[in-house]
Amino acid sequence: MRTLCSSTLIGEFFVIGFAGLVAMKDPGLSMSTVWTVSGIAMFLCLALCGVVTRPGGVALGWALQIALVASGVFVPTMFFMGAVFAALWWASVHYGRKIDEAKARFADQADASTTPDAA
Template identity: 65%
Template sequence: MRTLCSSTLIGEALLIMFAALVAVHLSSVSAGTIWTVSGIAMVLCVLLCGMINRPGAVAIGWALQLGLIASGLVLPTMYGLGLVFAGLWWCSVHYGRKIDVLKAQRAAASTASAVSV
């Protein structure tokens, strides 16, 4: 799960950076506010990559997705992009957990076959 979620979060951090560049020029919100909020969101995305296996990390990831969708209030294109990244986040969590279970089963089977030999 860590790899899938981390790659989604890094992509999201890049999206936030590019959206901030556009929002500075197209919105009526001050540049300082845009960069402060965007900077916090980008740092949170990158920090969450390293903590994705800890309790509550997935919930924080969902909060980031909601924040990304809500950024459509400043830049309307972000409604669609936020929904796309929320879908990617769901896929990363859902299929990442399935992959983790398969890896654990494979490791258990490998250990069992090594012990029986």
Template identity: 60%
Template sequence: MRMLCSTTLLAEFFLIGFAGLVAMKDPDLTATTVWTVCGVLMAASLLLCRIAGQPLGIRLGWGLQIALVVSGVYVPMMFVLGLCFGGLWWASLHFGRKVDEAKARWAALSEDGTVTPGPDAA
């Protein structure tokens, strides 16, 4: 699960950076404001990669997804992209758990000696 969540968060790092470039065109926003907000969100996405598999990391990840959707107030396309990445975050959690469960079952079976790994297993 951690790998899928971290991949989603890393992609969001770049998305936030590009959204910052678009937000620079808004005459009501200063460059300092845009890059302070974007910098904090970009740093958060990278730091969350470290704790992505833990309960706190998952909750904070959902908070980042909400922040991306809310940023659509200044960059309207972020409403759509935020929802898309929210869906990716959900999928990373959902399918990541399934993969982790399958790995655990496989490890338990191979420890019992009932299944021997093939030549490709590492």
């Protein structure tokens, strides 16, 4: 799960950076505000890569997805991009867990086949 979720978060890191560039063109937003918010969100993407498998990591990822969709208020394209990344986040979590379960099952089978029978 960690690899899939981290890949999604790294993709979001770049999208948030590009959205910051687009938001700079809005005369109603100051450059410092845009880059403070974008910088914090980009940092969260990187930080979540390290804690995604810890308790609450996936929930924090969902909070980031919601914030990304909500950023569409300022950069309308982010409604679409946020929805795409929310779908990717769901797929990363869902299929990542299935992959982790399969790896654990295969490891158990490998341990069982190398352990001599007691009989």
